[in-house]
Amino acid sequence: MDLKRLRYFCRVVEHGSVSQAAKSLNMAQPPLSKRIQELEEELQVSLFVRRGNRIEPTEAGFFLYRKGCEILRQVEDTARETTDIAQKNRTELRIGLTHLYQNYFKPLLMELYRRNPETSINISVTDSSHLEALLTEGAIDLALIQRPYRSEGFDYVSFDPIKLVAVINKKCLSGPPSNPYSYTSLAELPLVLLHRAKDSGTYEMLMDLFRKSGVNAKVIMHITQPGVILDWLEFGLEAATLLPSSEVDADKLSQCYVVEVFPSPQIFYPALVKLPSMSYLPALMDIIAQGYPFNTSG
Structure with missing residues (x-):
């Protein structure tokens, strides 16, 4: 199975539209449609059904999407780790940070830098809706934002609600x-x-x-x-x-x-959010696994 076709397929599932997926991939729609058709012919199954203006994966398509995301994560992790070992180059992390939780996530990002001083950390600070769009476009690796109101198309780690x-x-x-x-x-x-x-x-x-x-x-x-x-x-x-x-x-x-x-409603849910086709950043997950947030007022 061609990995490029698989990556294209996952992007179409995440966007629910061939045209939107093509835009995010910076390619024309006809070639993308052809790659999806070739994948269906190779597997001899229908991967999508149309629902109004959107397309949704069939049962077989959803299975392929879940497995495909796992495969792509493994390939990306393997490639990145191999490159790091061979070249010892500086790595780059592209993180989106919402205005809503700048103070909440400050210790996490400071600890990330303290443990990885050789890593180039690029942080985009804007509102959660814009960061969700940047995630979908592949412009950032993950976002530290309000837990998505609609979680379709995202994976996330949710933290305890803030008072x-x-x-x-x-x-x-x-x-x-x-x-x-x-x-x-x-x-x-x-x-x-x-x-x-x-x-x-x-x-x-x-x-x-x-x-x-x-x-x-x-x-x-x-x-x-x-x-x-x-x-x-x-x-x-x-x-x-x-x-x-x-x-x-x-x-x-x-x-x-x-x-x-x-009464105190639970409204504010900070979360680490990414696309299913992207891997979680091990450097961040290590900090979270050790008990982050370490000290909060909420």
């Missing part, structure tokens, strides 16, 4: 709030909430919880970065927000109250 806290500009209240602070009472305040550039995420989860509690939240602004929200609240924006506790340092917020929330 949610409310940050309230002091001008919003007549005095210090109760701690914990009522989740429904937050709906009475102007809110600035995190919102992904596209697709669903923590914002939709929070709004759904407000609705289920029978209240309508007054959201005055959406921002993609926790740091920007905190800066603006501290600067004087009369509003409140809900953030993962890992990203909030109460000692640096003299103009805000930082309180826990009751």
